[in-house]
Amino acid sequence: MLEIDPDALIGRGLHRECYTHPDNRERCVKIVVAGDSNENLREARYYGLLARRDISWEMLTRFHGLVETNLGEGAVFDLVRDYDGDVSKTLAHYLGSEELTTANSKPLSSALAGLRVYLLENRVVTMTLKTKNILLQKTAENDAKLVIVDNVGNSDFIPLSNYSAVLARLKIERKWRRFEQSIRARHAGNKALPSLLAC
Ligand SMILES: Nc1ncnc2c1ncn2[C@@H]1O[C@H](COP(=O)(O)OP(=O)(O)OP(=O)(O)O)[C@@H](O)[C@H]1O
Ligand SMILES: [Mg+2]
Incomplete structure:
Protein backbone atom coordinates (compact mmCIF):
# COMPACT_ATOMS: atom_id res chain seq x y z
CA MET A 1 0.00 0.00 0.00
CA LEU A 79 2.74 15.25 -12.61
CA VAL A 80 3.24 18.43 -14.64
CA ARG A 81 6.30 20.49 -13.71
CA ASP A 82 7.85 23.63 -15.17
CA TYR A 83 11.44 23.63 -16.45
CA ASP A 84 12.61 24.86 -13.02
CA GLY A 85 11.01 21.91 -11.21
CA ASP A 86 8.05 23.75 -9.71
CA VAL A 87 4.61 22.19 -10.15
CA SER A 88 2.97 23.99 -13.08
CA LYS A 89 0.16 26.41 -12.31
CA THR A 90 -3.31 26.44 -13.82
CA LEU A 91 -4.37 28.54 -16.78
CA ALA A 92 -6.92 30.08 -14.39
CA HIS A 93 -4.01 31.29 -12.26
CA TYR A 94 -2.40 33.08 -15.22
CA LEU A 95 -5.61 34.52 -16.69
CA GLY A 96 -6.82 35.65 -13.27
CA SER A 97 -4.15 38.35 -13.22
CA GLU A 98 -3.75 40.94 -15.96
CA GLU A 99 -0.14 41.37 -14.90
CA LEU A 100 0.63 37.65 -15.30
CA THR A 101 -1.27 37.50 -18.60
CA THR A 102 0.71 40.44 -19.95
CA ALA A 103 4.03 39.04 -18.73
CA ASN A 104 3.31 35.69 -20.40
CA SER A 105 1.26 36.81 -23.37
CA LYS A 106 3.47 35.30 -26.09
CA PRO A 107 3.79 31.82 -24.56
CA LEU A 108 0.09 31.92 -23.56
CA SER A 109 -1.17 32.67 -27.05
CA SER A 110 1.02 30.10 -28.77
CA ALA A 111 0.17 27.51 -26.10
CA LEU A 112 -3.56 28.11 -26.59
CA ALA A 113 -3.29 27.71 -30.37
CA GLY A 114 -1.12 24.62 -29.82
CA LEU A 115 -3.64 22.95 -27.53
CA ARG A 116 -6.46 23.38 -30.05
CA VAL A 117 -4.35 21.74 -32.77
CA TYR A 118 -3.31 18.95 -30.38
CA LEU A 119 -6.91 18.10 -29.48
CA LEU A 120 -7.97 18.01 -33.13
CA GLU A 121 -4.94 16.04 -34.36
CA ASN A 122 -5.17 13.45 -31.60
CA ARG A 123 -8.95 13.43 -31.59
CA VAL A 124 -9.10 13.99 -27.83
CA VAL A 125 -12.68 14.72 -26.78
CA THR A 126 -13.14 16.65 -23.57
CA MET A 127 -16.08 17.43 -21.38
CA THR A 128 -16.35 21.16 -20.66
CA LEU A 129 -12.89 22.70 -21.03
CA LYS A 130 -12.09 24.70 -17.90
CA THR A 131 -9.09 26.86 -17.12
CA LYS A 132 -8.69 25.22 -13.68
CA ASN A 133 -8.20 21.83 -15.39
CA ILE A 134 -5.47 23.00 -17.74
CA LEU A 135 -1.93 23.77 -16.60
CA LEU A 136 0.48 26.16 -18.27
CA GLN A 137 3.71 24.19 -18.29
CA LYS A 138 6.66 26.53 -18.71
CA THR A 139 9.15 24.54 -20.76
CA ALA A 140 11.72 27.39 -20.81
CA GLU A 141 11.93 30.99 -19.58
CA ASN A 142 9.83 32.20 -22.52
CA ASP A 143 8.17 29.06 -23.81
CA ALA A 144 5.20 27.09 -22.59
CA LYS A 145 2.53 24.59 -23.51
CA LEU A 146 -0.85 23.77 -22.04
CA VAL A 147 -1.51 20.38 -20.46
CA ILE A 148 -4.99 19.09 -19.66
CA VAL A 149 -5.14 17.36 -16.25
CA ASP A 150 -8.85 16.66 -15.85
CA ASN A 151 -12.22 16.24 -17.54
CA VAL A 152 -11.40 14.32 -20.69
CA GLY A 153 -13.78 11.84 -22.24
CA ASN A 154 -17.34 11.83 -23.28
CA SER A 155 -20.42 11.92 -21.08
CA ASP A 156 -22.87 11.43 -23.96
CA PHE A 157 -25.28 8.55 -23.43
CA ILE A 158 -24.20 7.10 -26.75
CA PRO A 159 -20.67 8.49 -27.34
CA LEU A 160 -20.67 8.39 -31.16
CA SER A 161 -17.76 10.82 -31.36
CA ASN A 162 -15.52 8.15 -29.77
CA TYR A 163 -15.96 6.18 -32.99
CA SER A 164 -16.38 8.79 -35.71
CA ALA A 165 -13.50 11.11 -36.61
CA VAL A 166 -15.86 13.62 -38.24
CA LEU A 167 -18.14 13.82 -35.21
CA ALA A 168 -15.11 14.07 -32.93
CA ARG A 169 -13.78 17.06 -34.89
CA LEU A 170 -17.14 18.84 -34.71
CA LYS A 171 -17.38 18.17 -30.99
CA ILE A 172 -13.83 19.39 -30.31
CA GLU A 173 -14.44 22.57 -32.31
CA ARG A 174 -17.67 23.25 -30.43
CA LYS A 175 -16.00 22.66 -27.06
CA TRP A 176 -13.18 25.00 -28.06
CA ARG A 177 -15.57 27.83 -29.04
CA ARG A 178 -17.34 27.49 -25.72
CA PHE A 179 -14.00 27.44 -23.92
CA GLU A 180 -13.00 30.75 -25.51
CA GLN A 181 -16.42 32.23 -24.71
CA SER A 182 -16.13 31.13 -21.08
CA ILE A 183 -12.66 32.66 -20.77
CA ARG A 184 -13.94 35.96 -22.18
CA ALA A 185 -16.93 35.97 -19.84
CA ARG A 186 -14.94 35.06 -16.74
CA HIS A 187 -12.05 37.42 -17.30
CA ALA A 188 -13.90 40.31 -18.94
CA GLY A 189 -11.84 42.78 -16.90
CA ASN A 190 -8.49 41.41 -18.07
CA LYS A 191 -7.42 43.82 -20.84
CA ALA A 192 -4.49 41.61 -21.89
CA LEU A 193 -6.88 38.83 -22.86
CA PRO A 194 -8.31 39.74 -26.31
CA SER A 195 -4.91 39.44 -28.01
CA LEU A 196 -4.66 35.81 -26.84
CA LEU A 197 -7.86 34.47 -28.33
CA ALA A 198 -8.46 33.67 -31.96
CA CYS A 199 -11.82 35.42 -32.39
N1 LIG B 1 -1.14 16.08 -13.20
C1 LIG B 1 -1.09 17.16 -12.44
N2 LIG B 1 0.07 17.83 -12.26
C2 LIG B 1 0.12 18.94 -11.47
N3 LIG B 1 -0.95 19.45 -10.79
C3 LIG B 1 -2.14 18.81 -10.94
C4 LIG B 1 -2.26 17.64 -11.76
N4 LIG B 1 -3.55 17.24 -11.72
C5 LIG B 1 -4.18 18.09 -10.91
N5 LIG B 1 -3.37 19.05 -10.43
C6 LIG B 1 -3.76 20.15 -9.52
O1 LIG B 1 -4.74 19.66 -8.61
C7 LIG B 1 -6.00 20.33 -8.82
C8 LIG B 1 -7.14 19.34 -8.64
O2 LIG B 1 -7.01 18.23 -9.51
P1 LIG B 1 -8.22 17.76 -10.45
O3 LIG B 1 -8.59 18.86 -11.38
O4 LIG B 1 -7.82 16.48 -11.08
O5 LIG B 1 -9.38 17.53 -9.37
P2 LIG B 1 -10.97 17.47 -9.55
O6 LIG B 1 -11.56 17.49 -8.20
O7 LIG B 1 -11.29 16.32 -10.45
O8 LIG B 1 -11.33 18.82 -10.29
P3 LIG B 1 -12.81 19.38 -10.68
O9 LIG B 1 -13.19 20.33 -9.62
O10 LIG B 1 -12.50 20.08 -11.99
O11 LIG B 1 -13.70 18.21 -10.85
C9 LIG B 1 -5.90 20.94 -10.21
O12 LIG B 1 -6.70 22.10 -10.34
C10 LIG B 1 -4.41 21.28 -10.31
O13 LIG B 1 -4.12 22.49 -9.65
MG1 LIG C 1 -10.32 19.65 -11.87
Whole structure:
Protein backbone atom coordinates (compact mmCIF):
# COMPACT_ATOMS: atom_id res chain seq x y z
CA MET A 1 0.00 0.00 0.00
CA LEU A 2 1.20 3.48 -0.91
CA GLU A 3 1.76 5.78 2.07
CA ILE A 4 0.84 9.34 1.10
CA ASP A 5 1.99 12.23 3.25
CA PRO A 6 -0.92 14.70 3.65
CA ASP A 7 1.68 17.50 3.33
CA ALA A 8 2.33 16.36 -0.23
CA LEU A 9 -0.97 17.92 -1.34
CA ILE A 10 -0.60 19.79 -4.64
CA GLY A 11 -4.14 20.96 -5.20
CA ARG A 12 -7.76 20.07 -4.83
CA GLY A 13 -10.79 20.39 -7.05
CA LEU A 14 -14.44 19.75 -6.30
CA HIS A 15 -14.01 15.97 -6.34
CA ARG A 16 -10.40 15.03 -5.89
CA GLU A 17 -7.23 15.83 -4.03
CA CYS A 18 -3.96 15.64 -5.91
CA TYR A 19 -0.74 14.56 -4.10
CA THR A 20 2.87 14.11 -5.16
CA HIS A 21 3.60 10.39 -5.58
CA PRO A 22 5.78 9.31 -2.62
CA ASP A 23 8.20 7.29 -4.82
CA ASN A 24 8.20 9.27 -8.05
CA ARG A 25 8.36 13.04 -8.37
CA GLU A 26 7.20 12.81 -11.99
CA ARG A 27 3.85 11.38 -10.93
CA CYS A 28 0.88 12.39 -8.80
CA VAL A 29 -1.85 10.43 -7.06
CA LYS A 30 -5.47 11.61 -7.11
CA ILE A 31 -7.87 10.60 -4.37
CA VAL A 32 -11.62 11.00 -4.75
CA VAL A 33 -12.98 12.96 -1.79
CA ALA A 34 -16.47 13.82 -3.04
CA GLY A 35 -18.85 12.66 -5.72
CA ASP A 36 -19.22 9.28 -7.30
CA SER A 37 -16.56 6.88 -8.44
CA ASN A 38 -18.41 6.08 -11.71
CA GLU A 39 -16.78 9.22 -12.91
CA ASN A 40 -13.37 7.57 -12.33
CA LEU A 41 -14.51 4.53 -14.25
CA ARG A 42 -15.71 6.63 -17.20
CA GLU A 43 -12.41 8.47 -17.15
CA ALA A 44 -10.29 5.29 -16.91
CA ARG A 45 -12.21 3.80 -19.87
CA TYR A 46 -11.60 6.85 -22.00
CA TYR A 47 -7.89 6.82 -21.14
CA GLY A 48 -7.83 3.16 -22.18
CA LEU A 49 -9.31 4.12 -25.54
CA LEU A 50 -6.71 6.86 -26.05
CA ALA A 51 -3.86 4.51 -25.08
CA ARG A 52 -5.09 1.91 -27.61
CA ARG A 53 -5.17 4.61 -30.28
CA ASP A 54 -1.56 5.37 -29.34
CA ILE A 55 -2.06 9.15 -29.21
CA SER A 56 0.59 11.71 -28.27
CA TRP A 57 0.59 12.53 -24.53
CA GLU A 58 2.27 15.86 -25.06
CA MET A 59 -0.66 17.92 -23.76
CA LEU A 60 -2.57 15.42 -21.69
CA THR A 61 -1.37 13.75 -18.50
CA ARG A 62 -1.04 10.03 -18.93
CA PHE A 63 -2.99 7.70 -16.63
CA HIS A 64 -0.86 5.02 -14.91
CA GLY A 65 -3.55 2.97 -13.19
CA LEU A 66 -5.16 2.72 -9.78
CA VAL A 67 -3.33 2.09 -6.47
CA GLU A 68 -4.30 1.43 -2.88
CA THR A 69 -3.17 4.19 -0.52
CA ASN A 70 -3.55 5.09 3.15
CA LEU A 71 -6.07 7.73 1.99
CA GLY A 72 -8.13 5.31 -0.10
CA GLU A 73 -8.00 4.35 -3.75
CA GLY A 74 -5.78 6.61 -5.82
CA ALA A 75 -5.38 7.19 -9.54
CA VAL A 76 -1.81 7.75 -10.73
CA PHE A 77 -1.08 10.36 -13.41
CA ASP A 78 1.92 12.25 -14.79
CA LEU A 79 2.74 15.25 -12.61
CA VAL A 80 3.24 18.43 -14.64
CA ARG A 81 6.30 20.49 -13.71
CA ASP A 82 7.85 23.63 -15.17
CA TYR A 83 11.44 23.63 -16.45
CA ASP A 84 12.61 24.86 -13.02
CA GLY A 85 11.01 21.91 -11.21
CA ASP A 86 8.05 23.75 -9.71
CA VAL A 87 4.61 22.19 -10.15
CA SER A 88 2.97 23.99 -13.08
CA LYS A 89 0.16 26.41 -12.31
CA THR A 90 -3.31 26.44 -13.82
CA LEU A 91 -4.37 28.54 -16.78
CA ALA A 92 -6.92 30.08 -14.39
CA HIS A 93 -4.01 31.29 -12.26
CA TYR A 94 -2.40 33.08 -15.22
CA LEU A 95 -5.61 34.52 -16.69
CA GLY A 96 -6.82 35.65 -13.27
CA SER A 97 -4.15 38.35 -13.22
CA GLU A 98 -3.75 40.94 -15.96
CA GLU A 99 -0.14 41.37 -14.90
CA LEU A 100 0.63 37.65 -15.30
CA THR A 101 -1.27 37.50 -18.60
CA THR A 102 0.71 40.44 -19.95
CA ALA A 103 4.03 39.04 -18.73
CA ASN A 104 3.31 35.69 -20.40
CA SER A 105 1.26 36.81 -23.37
CA LYS A 106 3.47 35.30 -26.09
CA PRO A 107 3.79 31.82 -24.56
CA LEU A 108 0.09 31.92 -23.56
CA SER A 109 -1.17 32.67 -27.05
CA SER A 110 1.02 30.10 -28.77
CA ALA A 111 0.17 27.51 -26.10
CA LEU A 112 -3.56 28.11 -26.59
CA ALA A 113 -3.29 27.71 -30.37
CA GLY A 114 -1.12 24.62 -29.82
CA LEU A 115 -3.64 22.95 -27.53
CA ARG A 116 -6.46 23.38 -30.05
CA VAL A 117 -4.35 21.74 -32.77
CA TYR A 118 -3.31 18.95 -30.38
CA LEU A 119 -6.91 18.10 -29.48
CA LEU A 120 -7.97 18.01 -33.13
CA GLU A 121 -4.94 16.04 -34.36
CA ASN A 122 -5.17 13.45 -31.60
CA ARG A 123 -8.95 13.43 -31.59
CA VAL A 124 -9.10 13.99 -27.83
CA VAL A 125 -12.68 14.72 -26.78
CA THR A 126 -13.14 16.65 -23.57
CA MET A 127 -16.08 17.43 -21.38
CA THR A 128 -16.35 21.16 -20.66
CA LEU A 129 -12.89 22.70 -21.03
CA LYS A 130 -12.09 24.70 -17.90
CA THR A 131 -9.09 26.86 -17.12
CA LYS A 132 -8.69 25.22 -13.68
CA ASN A 133 -8.20 21.83 -15.39
CA ILE A 134 -5.47 23.00 -17.74
CA LEU A 135 -1.93 23.77 -16.60
CA LEU A 136 0.48 26.16 -18.27
CA GLN A 137 3.71 24.19 -18.29
CA LYS A 138 6.66 26.53 -18.71
CA THR A 139 9.15 24.54 -20.76
CA ALA A 140 11.72 27.39 -20.81
CA GLU A 141 11.93 30.99 -19.58
CA ASN A 142 9.83 32.20 -22.52
CA ASP A 143 8.17 29.06 -23.81
CA ALA A 144 5.20 27.09 -22.59
CA LYS A 145 2.53 24.59 -23.51
CA LEU A 146 -0.85 23.77 -22.04
CA VAL A 147 -1.51 20.38 -20.46
CA ILE A 148 -4.99 19.09 -19.66
CA VAL A 149 -5.14 17.36 -16.25
CA ASP A 150 -8.85 16.66 -15.85
CA ASN A 151 -12.22 16.24 -17.54
CA VAL A 152 -11.40 14.32 -20.69
CA GLY A 153 -13.78 11.84 -22.24
CA ASN A 154 -17.34 11.83 -23.28
CA SER A 155 -20.42 11.92 -21.08
CA ASP A 156 -22.87 11.43 -23.96
CA PHE A 157 -25.28 8.55 -23.43
CA ILE A 158 -24.20 7.10 -26.75
CA PRO A 159 -20.67 8.49 -27.34
CA LEU A 160 -20.67 8.39 -31.16
CA SER A 161 -17.76 10.82 -31.36
CA ASN A 162 -15.52 8.15 -29.77
CA TYR A 163 -15.96 6.18 -32.99
CA SER A 164 -16.38 8.79 -35.71
CA ALA A 165 -13.50 11.11 -36.61
CA VAL A 166 -15.86 13.62 -38.24
CA LEU A 167 -18.14 13.82 -35.21
CA ALA A 168 -15.11 14.07 -32.93
CA ARG A 169 -13.78 17.06 -34.89
CA LEU A 170 -17.14 18.84 -34.71
CA LYS A 171 -17.38 18.17 -30.99
CA ILE A 172 -13.83 19.39 -30.31
CA GLU A 173 -14.44 22.57 -32.31
CA ARG A 174 -17.67 23.25 -30.43
CA LYS A 175 -16.00 22.66 -27.06
CA TRP A 176 -13.18 25.00 -28.06
CA ARG A 177 -15.57 27.83 -29.04
CA ARG A 178 -17.34 27.49 -25.72
CA PHE A 179 -14.00 27.44 -23.92
CA GLU A 180 -13.00 30.75 -25.51
CA GLN A 181 -16.42 32.23 -24.71
CA SER A 182 -16.13 31.13 -21.08
CA ILE A 183 -12.66 32.66 -20.77
CA ARG A 184 -13.94 35.96 -22.18
CA ALA A 185 -16.93 35.97 -19.84
CA ARG A 186 -14.94 35.06 -16.74
CA HIS A 187 -12.05 37.42 -17.30
CA ALA A 188 -13.90 40.31 -18.94
CA GLY A 189 -11.84 42.78 -16.90
CA ASN A 190 -8.49 41.41 -18.07
CA LYS A 191 -7.42 43.82 -20.84
CA ALA A 192 -4.49 41.61 -21.89
CA LEU A 193 -6.88 38.83 -22.86
CA PRO A 194 -8.31 39.74 -26.31
CA SER A 195 -4.91 39.44 -28.01
CA LEU A 196 -4.66 35.81 -26.84
CA LEU A 197 -7.86 34.47 -28.33
CA ALA A 198 -8.46 33.67 -31.96
CA CYS A 199 -11.82 35.42 -32.39
N1 LIG B 1 -1.14 16.08 -13.20
C1 LIG B 1 -1.09 17.16 -12.44
N2 LIG B 1 0.07 17.83 -12.26
C2 LIG B 1 0.12 18.94 -11.47
N3 LIG B 1 -0.95 19.45 -10.79
C3 LIG B 1 -2.14 18.81 -10.94
C4 LIG B 1 -2.26 17.64 -11.76
N4 LIG B 1 -3.55 17.24 -11.72
C5 LIG B 1 -4.18 18.09 -10.91
N5 LIG B 1 -3.37 19.05 -10.43
C6 LIG B 1 -3.76 20.15 -9.52
O1 LIG B 1 -4.74 19.66 -8.61
C7 LIG B 1 -6.00 20.33 -8.82
C8 LIG B 1 -7.14 19.34 -8.64
O2 LIG B 1 -7.01 18.23 -9.51
P1 LIG B 1 -8.22 17.76 -10.45
O3 LIG B 1 -8.59 18.86 -11.38
O4 LIG B 1 -7.82 16.48 -11.08
O5 LIG B 1 -9.38 17.53 -9.37
P2 LIG B 1 -10.97 17.47 -9.55
O6 LIG B 1 -11.56 17.49 -8.20
O7 LIG B 1 -11.29 16.32 -10.45
O8 LIG B 1 -11.33 18.82 -10.29
P3 LIG B 1 -12.81 19.38 -10.68
O9 LIG B 1 -13.19 20.33 -9.62
O10 LIG B 1 -12.50 20.08 -11.99
O11 LIG B 1 -13.70 18.21 -10.85
C9 LIG B 1 -5.90 20.94 -10.21
O12 LIG B 1 -6.70 22.10 -10.34
C10 LIG B 1 -4.41 21.28 -10.31
O13 LIG B 1 -4.12 22.49 -9.65
MG1 LIG C 1 -10.32 19.65 -11.87
